[in-house]
Amino acid sequence: xxxxxxxxxxxxxxxxxxxxxxxxxxxxxxxxxxxxxxxxxxxxxxxxxxxxxxxxxxxxxxxxxxxxxxxxxxxxxxxxxxxxxxxxxxxxxxxxxxxxxxxxxxxxxxxxxxxxxxxxxxxxxxxxxxxxxxxxxxxxxxxxxxxxxxxxxxxxxxxxxxxxxxxxxxxxxxxxxxxxxxxxxxxxxxxxxxxxxxxxxxxxxxxxxxxxxxxxxxxxxxxxxxxxxxxxxxxxxxxxxxxxxxxxxxxxxxxxxxxxxxxxxxxxxxxxxxxxxxxxxxxxxxxxxxxxxxxxxxxxxxxxxxxxxxxxxxxxxxxxxxxxxxxxxxxxxxxxxxxxxxxxxxxxxxxxxxxxxxxxxxxxxxxxxxxxxxxxxxxxxxx
Amino acid sequence: xxxxxxxxxxxxxxxxxxxxxxxxxxxxxxxxxxxxxxxxxxxxxxxxxxxxxxxxxxxxxxxxxxxxxxxxxxxxxxxxxxxxxxxxxxxxxxxxxxxxxxxxxxxxxxxxxxxxxxxxxxxxxxxxxxxxxxxxxxxxxxxxxxxxxxxxxxxxxxxxxxxxxxxxxxxxxxxxxxxxxxxxxxxxxxxxxxxxxxxxxxxxxxxxxxxxxxxxxxxxxxxxxxxxxxxxxxxxxxxxxxxxx
Numbered sequence: 001x002x003x004x005x006x007x008x009x010x011x012x013x014x015x016x017x018x019x020x021x022x023x024x025x026x027x028x029x030x031x032x033x034x035x036x037x038x039x040x041x042x043x044x045x046x047x048x049x050x051x052x053x054x055x056x057x058x059x060x061x062x063x064x065x066x067x068x069x070x071x072x073x074x075x076x077x078x079x080x081x082x083x084x085x086x087x088x089x090x091x092x093x094x095x096x097x098x099x100x101x102x103x104x105x106x107x108x109x110x111x112x113x114x115x116x117x118x119x120x121x122x123x124x125x126x127x128x129x130x131x132x133x134x135x136x137x138x139x140x141x142x143x144x145x146x147x148x149x150x151x152x153x154x155x156x157x158x159x160x161x162x163x164x165x166x167x168x169x170x171x172x173x174x175x176x177x178x179x180x181x182x183x184x185x186x187x188x189x190x191x192x193x194x195x196x197x198x199x200x201x202x203x204x205x206x207x208x209x210x211x212x213x214x215x216x217x218x219x220x221x222x223x224x225x226x227x228x229x230x231x232x233x234x235x236x237x238x239x240x241x242x243x244x245x246x247x248x249x250x251x252x253x254x255x256x257x258x259x260x261x262x263x264x265x266x267x268x269x270x271x272x273x274x275x276x277x278x279x280x281x282x283x284x285x286x287x288x289x290x291x292x293x294x295x296x297x298x299x300x301x302x303x304x305x306x307x308x309x310x311x312x313x314x315x316x317x318x319x320x321x322x323x324x325x326x327x328x329x330x331x332x333x334x335x336x337x338x339x340x341x342x343x344x345x346x347x348x349x350x351x352x353x354x355x356x357x358x359x360x361x362x363x364x365x366x367x368x369x370x371x372x373x374x375x376x377x378x379x380x381x382x383x
Numbered sequence: 384x385x386x387x388x389x390x391x392x393x394x395x396x397x398x399x400x401x402x403x404x405x406x407x408x409x410x411x412x413x414x415x416x417x418x419x420x421x422x423x424x425x426x427x428x429x430x431x432x433x434x435x436x437x438x439x440x441x442x443x444x445x446x447x448x449x450x451x452x453x454x455x456x457x458x459x460x461x462x463x464x465x466x467x468x469x470x471x472x473x474x475x476x477x478x479x480x481x482x483x484x485x486x487x488x489x490x491x492x493x494x495x496x497x498x499x500x501x502x503x504x505x506x507x508x509x510x511x512x513x514x515x516x517x518x519x520x521x522x523x524x525x526x527x528x529x530x531x532x533x534x535x536x537x538x539x540x541x542x543x544x545x546x547x548x549x550x551x552x553x554x555x556x557x558x559x560x561x562x563x564x565x566x567x568x569x570x571x572x573x574x575x576x577x578x579x580x581x582x583x584x585x586x587x588x589x590x591x592x593x594x595x596x597x598x599x600x601x602x603x604x605x606x607x608x609x610x611x612x613x614x615x616x617x618x619x620x621x622x623x624x625x626x627x628x
Contacts, residue, residue, distance in 0.1 A: 071591075090563035091570060093590030094611065100587055104559050111560040249611070260386055262594045262611060266415060269574065 004039065004054055011044065011051040030054055055081045062118060063360065064109045065352030066128040066159075067172060070094070070147075070199040070248075071264075073101060074349045075108045077116060080124075080360075082183070082353050084346075086112040098153040106162040125363065126159055126167045127355025129175035129348055131200065133217045139169050142216035145235045146200075168359035170213075172196065173220055175351025176308060176341070177204025178211050182354060184342030185306035192302045193293075194347065195222070197318060198309035199248040199264060200235075201289055205300065223247075225292045242292050246285040254281055264310060271314050279317055286318040290325025297332055308341035308348070315340060387450045388413050389578045390435070390466070390547050395444035397430050397602075404430040406602040407444070412547060412578040417569060419581045419589040419610070422599035422622055428582045431599075432549050435580065436468040437461030448547075467540035468549040475536060481520045481527075482506040485539045509538040513571040530561025537568050548572055548579045554588050566592050586618060598622055 003018045004010055012030060016023050030052070033039040044053040063082070067074040071094065076087040088108060092101060105128075113120050132150065135142035139156040156167040177186065177194035186192040186206055194204040203220040205212045212219050223243040224236050231240025244250065248264040255261050255277055261270065271278035293305065311318050323338045341347045388411035397405040405427040412418045420428045433439040435446060437455035445452050448464050455461045458468065475484050482499075485506045491498045506520045517531050524532065533553055540548065550569065554562045569592050572579050583589050589596060590610055598606040598621040606621030620626045 088560055088563050089567065090559070091566045091591040093587055095614065096587070096591075097615075107559040108563070111558055115560070252611075260413070262416070262609070265570075265574070 010055075011053050013051055015054060055083075061124045061360070062113060062116075062122045063353050063356040064113075064123055064126045064163075064165075065349050065354075065356055066105050066109070066126065067175075067348045067352050068092075068101060068105070068128065068130045068147075069172070069348075070131050073105060073108075075105060075112060076349045076353055077109070077112045078353050080357070082350060082357060084350075084353070086116050087349065088112060095148050098150045098155070098158075102153075102155065102158050102162075106159060109163065120163075123163065123165050125356040125360035126163060126165055127175070127352040127357070127359060128155055128159065128167060128169045129172040129352040129355065130155070130169065131172050131198075131202070133221055134169050134171050134174075135216045136170070136213060142218065143221075143236055145237060148235075166359045166363050168355040170351075170355055171202065171204070171217055171220070172348045172351070173202035173204040174211055174213060174217070175204070175355055176343075176347035177206055177220075177351070179343060179347050179351035179354045180204075180306050180308075180341055181206045181209070181211070183350065184347060185339060186304060187342070189302075189304045191300070192304045192306070193220075193296070193300070194341065195289065195293065195305060195307045196309040196348070197246075197285070197289055197307060197311035200243045201246055201309075203293075203296075206302070207300075222289075222292050222296060225295070227288060227292060242288065246288050251281050251285060268310060268314055271317055282311065282314050282317045283321045285311065286321035287325050289318075290322035293322065294326045294329050294332060297326060297336055298329065302336065304337045304339075306339055306341045306347075308343070308345065312340055313345065386413055388447075389449055390580075391447040391450075392431070392435065393445050393447065395431065395434060395446070396442050397427075397434060397439060398442045404602055405434070405441075408599070408602070408604055409444075410597055410604070410607070412580060414546070414576045414578055415573055416595070417573050417579040417581055417593045419583065419593035419596045420599060421583065421586065421589055421596060421618065422605075425601075426599040426622075427602040428599055429551055430602075432468070432551050432580065432582055435461070435547075436466060436549050438468075462543065462545070465544075465546040466549065467543070467545035467547070468551070469533070469536050469540060469553060470551055475524055475532060475539075477525045478523065480523055481510075481517060481535055484524055484535055485509065485542060487539070489542055505542075506538065509541045510534060512541070512575060513537060513568045528561055529557045530564035533557075533561070533565045534568055537572070546577060548577055549582075550579060551582045552584070553581070554583060554585060562588060586615060590615070590618075600624055 012026055015026050030039060034041055040055050042053045044051050061080050063078050065076045071092050073090045073092050076084045078084045110120055132141045132147040133143050141151050144151045156169045160167040173196045180186040180194045190209055192206045196202050201223040203222045205220045224241045226240050227242050227245055228240030232244040233239055234241035234244045251267055258277060261267055267278050271282045326336060327333050343350050390412040393409050395405055395408045422428050434441050437458045437460050453464055482502050486502050491502050503520050510517045513534055517534055553565050569579055593610045596608045596610055596613055596618060597604055
């Protein structure tokens, strides 16, 4: 049962592999728990064969995920199995203000829950992921300048005061890595990395199946690895960080004179449409991110990398030069798989829901009302 | 490589008797571009919108569409030139469904009979292009939210495939989630290659989607910013007249 809870959805075949129990035992256990209303099964196709997809039955209780990016606010409301019920994205201005954005986030959560026909009381926990490193001990951003104006804000406290629910806050790439590791492309991968190539670049590192955050939550900030010792000064204050070379501003600026575009969306759209200049820019960004990544891989030695973020929607235009940069190192040749994130542009927002899920588990371990928890936990022990 | 703007406004001036509502205003709009007009009340934002939309005739100055000077005596003529306007008060019919509203007055017929299937398909297509969340094209308009109605109003203008959209305070008096819908519609128009003139009081909304911000003050342009590097403080200083652009 714990395995189903961790993965949200899992086929019976995968359950067998994950628990080490025999297929017959799994089949019987699932049947019994479906009869008891704990699990729900759906038919699906897995590796070309029919399979039973097992998930927790829809319980009362909703989770809210909030993704605060540099230019977008995404909100998702899900059931306890992380099936997204409602979601919405709101474009944000550059260097948006913490008070306005958090106020709008709280209002959006309430509006979406009402839109769902549910009551705000059903909300059990909120997860927030931010485009900046977060110190888990303080719940605040640990490095100034990356999300200007947000450094002194106790984000968790502000939202939990508004919504009266526990709130968990983490870095967006970390949250996405968590989601990819449980439900996406890094599922079953012991050591893996999620790379977010967006307005800025970051990564989330999974070591031994767990998220590695490092001191002050800075682990995985590959956007702040120095690539040009004489380069521009970065938002973090350092010189020549990867973000000063592949950040959205720089990519767009390099096309302004010849193309006149003014947003990352333009560059991505035109690259997909075949514009050679835009393809060049995306490809070069891929090489540069790949080179930085290759350095990290030499010391971390993961077996798989998944790539998400806006730039990843150009697919092989970005991934192929990244792969080339990695494969050019003899140590890494053929040793690391690189592919698109499994959650297709939703890694971060599902990551924030995962944070909410974990938070709710901390507060109320079975995720169900206390009077029913006794009965279920007994069954869980039996199974 | 310079692109020809799809809309240019040159030395536009509008007087109402002794009141000079708009004074010598020039700007341009390109395809794939959202230009925001911001300013205090009576700064001339809506007057400019009405002149571009053909509802008012300029006292002086000219308007160029696709590089050609045009004279527009009515909104109908502006519409024929590819300028669509979505007003604050949406002109939609509460008692009709979504498709009927979108095609009202421009129904598609084959052999004298209404081609309902084709209209439903196109309505769906327009709404999907906008990235909107109108689930059912047969829903009565009265069942839709404010944001969805904005979506229908914009979809309605897409029927004639205009190149320029003038939107006057589209996010006024909407809830946050409806505002999100409308901002996504506006970004959708930009993705489709349209030029958008976005008039609003709300600087958060403006800075979220605009490529350029033009600040009007007492009918004159008092600052023009690339949204990319304009801070709240700079824009507000221009609106309040703290600085003169």
